[in-house]
Amino acid sequence: MSEAVREAPKKERPEFRNIHVTELSNYRMPLASIVSILHRISGVGMFLLLPFVLYLLQNSLRSEISFAYYEGFVTYPLVKVIILGLSWSFLHHMIAGIRHLVMDLHIGLDKHSARKSSATVLIISLVLTALIALKLFGVF
Template sequence: MQTEKLHSGKKRPVYLDMPTIIKHLPMPAIVSILHRATGVALFILLPFLLAMLSGSRSSGEDFAFYKAWADNWFVKLILWGVLWAFCHHLFAGVRFLLIDAEIGLNLETARKSARIVLIAGAVTAFVLGIALW
């Protein structure tokens, strides 16, 4: 890693190797980053999802159009990703609410709850995705 000397004489990294940094992150940090990323993604996708819902409820022809559009395997895959984002964001949000209530603050419980969030989000999205496919 290259370093750059600052005016105070301290060295700071110029190039950060993100794959190496991510590989060494603890699981609670990964859950936190994913919680923020899924929140941003859901916020950005919300107008599109609401437009699809509104359009599908306007008439029978529009519903048939949206149903045919959603039957595409690629669209289903994207919607499955949105479903995972929602499930992960929901479970991680509950975890953070419990942490705000000072439940599960010690290191072992935090690691265990982070693992549960990752598994529960993936399993719930998988089961719901199979049921909706």
């Protein structure tokens, strides 16, 4: 009887290791995790740029002269890029937040729906940001 137990084939157990920093380029994250990480980054970006936006708003509302000055200030390309980044940050954070609220209602929790909704969040936020960029840089 003991020989029968010894002769049973052993299954090779999978070996799970922690991912090292050098292996990060080989690791492929799911789309839902990318959207989640971008949601956090966009929230931090909006928080950090809030003083800049409030400063522009406060100074532009002082008088007509200060409004004209800051209207000229916003025409600089670097400032336009910052405004575009803030616009993407707001749009992505809002759309991903709506996705999370829908998921809190237990809608779209399965793998296929989560992939579709995360792809939809990325597509909508990038398309709306591209439209804002076209308007901001004077294409139409």
